[in-house]
Amino acid sequence: MKKSELKEFLDEKVILYNNPKFIESDPIQIPHRFTNKEDIEIAAFLTATISWGNRKMIIKNASKMMELLDNSPHDFILNHQEKDLETFQNFVHRTFNHIDFQQFVKSLQNIYKKHTSLENVLLIKDNSNNYQNSIHQFKKIFFEIDHQQRTQKHISDPLKNSAAKRINMFLRWMVRNDKAGVDFGLWKSHKASNLSCPLDVHSGNVARKLKLLLRKQNDWKALSELDTNLRKLDKLDPVKYDFALFGLGVFEKF
Template sequence: MNTSELKEFLNTKVAQYNNPKFIESDPIQIPHQFFKKEDIEISGFLTATIAWGNRKSIIDNAKRMMQLLDDAPYDFILNHGETDLRKLLPFVHRTFNGEDFIQFIVSLQHIYNNHKGLEAIFYKHSDKNSLQNSISNFKKTFFEIEHLQRTQKHVSDPLKNSAAKRINMFLRWMVRNDKTGVDFGIWKSLSPNQLSCPLDVHSGNVARKLGLLTRKQNDRKALVELDTALRKLDTNDPVKYDFALFGLGVFEGF
């Protein structure tokens, strides 16, 4: 396929998957349960944090997370006590356990009380065409309070060559809004042209087959290569192609 044919093909696949039906089988359904901005972004961040492995397991455990937060994540983060935190201890999703969950709640409270919330943190260090520096600085802020060393592995750092798939997915959810009803677009201070594609095994393999990516590892360097290729297809909204790459990989076995 030449560039024009590839763009037409991918645009067709974006239209196929970027619609409300997509929500039914995707972890993004968790923040769609909420209406308040802070509840949406907190539930989205926590869901994205555990978004690896079996999708049904991710969704089930994210629902469990919300139940443990009394289905009011923002209120829980601002007003929890020690007894409230202790009830989180039994939670586990793969290597993310109850102690990690508690650390995340405490760190999020710190961010809302001292740094004006999640959106403000990511905006503060954003670059014109990238949020990767924002992600790295977010991690520093998230763990600037006393914390468990083990929990640091659950927040990626692009400056340490991570593709930061889960945080990039979360940022897509918060920033993109193309009126299809999937992504939220509630972070108005940031723009879709700053986003990076959530790069995982599925999107990476499809991108290689389509000639959008040559690097074999799914790391930061691969992310830059893929971002560059997708920006040539759509400068203003390159990450819409995540729907096409993911759909082709997961649903079609492309």
């Protein structure tokens, strides 16, 4: 397929999948329940954190998380007492358990009280055109308070060559303004042109079939290769093609 044909094909798929109907079956529905900026970003961050495995189970367990946060995530995170975290005892999503959830609440409280916001902590503060270093710095800040070692595995580090799929998905939700009502575009200090595709099995396989990606592993090196090729198709909004790659993989079994 020529570049112009590929762009036309993928642009059509973006229009097909980047619309409000997509929300009904996707974990992004959880932050869409809220209207306050901080509630949206906390709900989105926690949902993205457990976004691996069966999508229905992700949605079910992310809903449970919101219930445990009294459906007011920002207020709960700022004002909770230690005893309030006891209600988390039975929470588990795959390898993310109540210990991890409790730690995430404490780390988020530290970020909002000491570092102003998630938006500020994840901002690219060097001359980079991607989030590799800022995600690495974010992880350091997230775990600067006392924590159990086991919880560290739930935030990826791109400097260790992780594709950081879940944080990149969270960033897409927060930064990209798709004008279709799916992604939020809440973080005005960030640029959509710096975003990377949330690379998973589905998007990776489709990208390889379309020759957008040659590397076989789904790691940061593969993500950089995919970034380069998607930015050739749209340098201002490269991750809109996540909708096309994901849709082709999950819904069309491309």
